Amino acid sequence: MLITFLGMDPYMAVGIALSSDVLASAISAYTYAKNKNIDIKNGLIMMGSVLVFTVVGSYVSSLVPSATMGNFSVFMTFLLGIKFIVRPVMTTKEAMQGVSAKKRALQSLVCGMMIGFICGFVGAGGGMMMLLILTSVLGYELKTAVGTSVFIMAFTAFTGAASHFAIGGMPDWTVWILCVVFTLIWARIAALFANKATPRTL
Template identity: 40%
Template sequence: MFEILVIIFAGFGAGIVTGLVGASAVVIVTPFLVIFLGYDPYSAIGISLATDVVASSVSAFTYSKHGNINIKGGLLIAISAVIAAIFGSWFSAGMTPTALGGLTGIIILLTGISFRRKPINQRVEEFKNKFELNFFREREKLSSVLFGTFIGLMTGIFGAGGGIMILMVLTFVLDYKTHMAIGTSVLIMTFTALFASASHFIVEQHIPYFELLLSGFFAFAGAVTAATFANGASEKKLSKAIGTAFIFLGLIVILN
């Protein structure tokens, strides 16, 4: 019963986080499975990625209904990220559980600090005003492939679907508006997480059907809930609350 409750809470939380800010399920699912249920980090990352598929696809559908998806512009990023995610998942299979768990915890911790400091839309605007990005925009195809490859590797190794990183590239490099960038990024994340999770399960030669069904169902519910109530709170408050949770979970994973 305890295991069921943990997976339900992790899946629902992952859906909420993805639906609100486009963050990956890894920041919720992996810590809960590793800390409370003693899962091997590699297995936990595979389940996180599969949960990402559900949460991201539901979020992407919601954004598409409002006309906030443009996959054509991000196609090169998507293709590069999917290919790199497969290689990344193979690479992480050779890492020790301690190293993989510790590095994943650091990624979660840094994500939390980032959310605590500033909301994503404010960070985007300040970055645009501060830096000259014509170099990347003039080489749009090359930049898309390079950034997409990096994002895919991070997805495959650490389980993070790359939503926030994809959002940054779409906004900074391709000059998408924030809502369009979020919608497109969660759509791309659906495919990177799908191929990376499949690669994880192939390497493991085991598919945890029970965990996937339970986590995926409640991730769906969480994403729908987030899409419904996202406008009920300011983006600043949401970012700070989510950032605090990420910092707490990241520290626990690192210490564990």
Template identity: 40%
Template sequence: MLLESLVVLFAGIGAGAVTGLIGASAVVVVTPVLITVLGYNPYTAIGISLVTDVFASSVSAATYWRNGNIRIRGGLTIAFTAVLAAVVGSWLSGDVDPTTLGGLSGVVILLMGVSFTRKSLNERLESFRETADLSAVREHKTVASALAGGFIGTMTGVFGAGGGVMILIILTFILEYEVHTAVGTSVLIMIFTALSGGVSHFIVESAVPFAALGISGIGGIVGAFLAARYANLVSEERLSTVIGMTFVGLGGFVVLQRLPF
């Protein structure tokens, strides 16, 4: 029991850290760790990751707000449609296969880590803006934001991802926010998407794992508080390197857990 509690706690801290650093969802840490290391049911693991997102995102948003890095007005459409879609998505997630989810999560995290160590998010945004023609999308920002919010909310409910990175992409590419402001705004929106998905999850779930929720939530608060303070002080290059190294280590660990030995 003690070992299980420690694993859940450290998963929560890791989730809070990636949320505070770049607005990534707790799903990249909590869900694969609970499934692969502790053998949790995927549906339960997704619910716990969503609740952890609520705690971690709340602390992160407060820190970004104090540093003037939140602008909510442009993200309201995303938030509204994402919340509605998250409820629907949570009803569709009961049959997620643990082996597939755990293995794919590890590979995705590993690839994200390698990507971040090679080039910062700011550099990728500048390069994309120079080569891609998004004028048609930007002329219909409201429609594009609504569609993006619906997709993000569905992924939130089904896979337990609060949508932070996807919201970040929409805010930077479509609404043209600066990176730190986009991260701050995305974690604020993620509070509501994760909350709606989490509540819907545990309305369906008969047995609510209150102990695991509390432990992971505490870890998320600690990790998010420390990481968000750090993220608001460092350069984009340093931030991307730290995120990349963290993701490479975590992704490699999850992949190794799925190997047959």
């Protein structure tokens, strides 16, 4: 939205989006953890590879033309929305237990590399791609997928934001503060609603 509606430089917009996600993701993860809708074990495995490749993605995005990067971010967000409309996630927690722990750990490691690169490259879109991969590739139940993704994003967003600001300079502080405050407030409200809603509603 910073790119599309405010015309901000895509690289700086991604840095602001990532930094806004830090506290918002942390408070959301806490809410999901209280409701036992989070996979800490595999989340930690995935986080390791995600953190490394977030820095790689952040660096690569600094080399990509702004127009290309902005268009890619908008396109991936649009694609995810279409995916959930056409093919909503209806996996149950019972079905998740059918996958062996070893296979799940390996999948988490490999997917973490891909997710990390995306997080660093397209910022908020990376978090959406994480949700897409957790549900479509790893077969997570929707609430657990959301809880696990925001848990990981709290750490990857911090790493990605730090990388963006270190490479591209400090953001517009007024825009940054407004984004952080309102993202935090609405993330808390959304997390409370999501944990009480049915998977079909989500």
